Amino acid sequence: MSTITNPETKALPEQRSFPVRRFNWIRLVSYLILGLFAIVYLGPLMMLVITSLKTMPEFMKSATALPSGLHFQNFIDAWERANFLRYMTNTLLYTVSATVVYVVMAVFVAFPISRGYVKGAGWLLTLYVIALFLPVALIPQFQLMLGLGLYNNPFGYVMLFLVNPIGIVILVNYIKTLPIELDEAAAMDGCGYFRFVTSIVFPLIQPAIATIAVLHAIGIWNELILPTIYLTSKDYYPITRGMIVFQGVYGSEWPTLAAAVLIMTLPMLLLFLVLQRYIVSGLTAGAVKG
């Protein structure tokens, strides 16, 4: 610590006073700008909360005025009319099942690629990386699902989410940080490949697993296009699709719609605040090394 502060303390007083005063200005301006941006981010959310607490006549009279009281009736209406319980359950089932299966398969793909335990590991990794550039798979994927008889089928829908190339890349990079001596020692003790990956690699790469699980789960939770294409019966709708249908029917009843949006938003916001660390580390993984 002292070595870092040394040059500063040696500086002449006149030289020091100028940067210090300017630094305060920068701080003030920074806060002002950050505050302005925060308004752009939180303002619309606040409007959502205000609107959700109004009655429809109040909203018609003035969309921006504060509500006269706390009308939680909108939330009850939205919950009952939108069939939310059903949609939420569906979304939860799709998200959890697809994420669990995906993560397990992903580790068994990423580990041998990272270690070079399969031939052509480099090529395999490239195959996963180029996915970012390739044309959208929508059309042939649809033909495939039709052909397999998996159209409007919840299992078919979940199958669509067993793939996520970015997760593989994140895992491969993370596994590289595990020392190879670990493999040698375990093998020496007679540990088999399957048991090594499940009981030693899995626990050691938990941070990376958390990251790809969260990223993947968010993608499934928020997916709108695939349910629009593949799920036609309302019983299978996830929450996103249900929300769009609800908007189509109650689009002009903003107070109820706002309540519905909040019901859908809250679980995600809470989850985000808890898991923020993993989401951020996943998005920035590999970005810095170049």
Place this chain on the structure above:
Amino acid sequence: MHNYHFGRGRARWAPYLLLLPGFFFYVLIMLGPSLATAVYSFTDASGIQGSQLNWIGFENYREFLFMGQASIDNYGALWRTLVFSFFVTSIQFSLGLFLALLVNQRLIGVNIFRTIFFMPVILGAVIQGLIWSLFLYPLGGPLATMLEPFGIRSEFLGGQPSTAIAWVIFVQIWANVGVTMMIFIAGLQTIPSDLYESARIDGASGWQAFRHVTWPLLTPSVNTNLLLNIIGSLQAWQLFLVLIGYRNGTQVLGYLIFAQGFGQTSGSVTSAFRQGYAASASIVLFFIVLAIGLPVQYFLQQREKRILG
């Protein structure tokens, strides 16, 4: 690469067998269909089960690019895609860098601001879209009310195509600048602080320190962000769906592909599923991504070699 430690003979097959399920689904669901898009673009595939599939050569491309009003509309969509991508990329990139520099200072509460700016990423297109549709509600909605004293009236998302697209650009940046910012923050944190220390001792101004220390050393995150933003914005269209819907004069290529491939109700008319045609549009979009992405990638690599050696 490393030697395999876990046995020989049959045991040598374990990693291959266990890798297979994941790889199988990758090829089945993503890689295969992605490549097959090129094949489908030469057929008259429809979305109807059991219908005949005919090879029609370049007919889809001819129709897409050179046939009357439809192709003029397609060029419109193509142009809007480029405009959308240009504005989203340039603004999101600079704003992301700006915000990252702001919240990377040693200030109280910067973590709260980071969280706030990143939040929309989690909410997804549906919620992002609904939040802003409410905010931009033209009949006495929040923004309309705020603008009223200034005598400004706008239909916002329901107005002129250019107004509507401008708002989608705004929401797109609002929703995604958090990712750009986070990647820049991660990059900023790899820059050793003693470099700034010595720059300051050498009498460098804030701008000079940025120009000669921050900017060159930020090259890896600059590359990542630029490429991600370009490719992402060329392919983005979900906010168009949620905010505007399929409206003439506002579609971008991604939305056009979806609408042609899976039918889109506009008014009372539901168009047919023209999947072969949509596949050819996907290939056109793919070539645009390549035509812009590859030179940019090449330029960025050359620049990185020059700067970081």
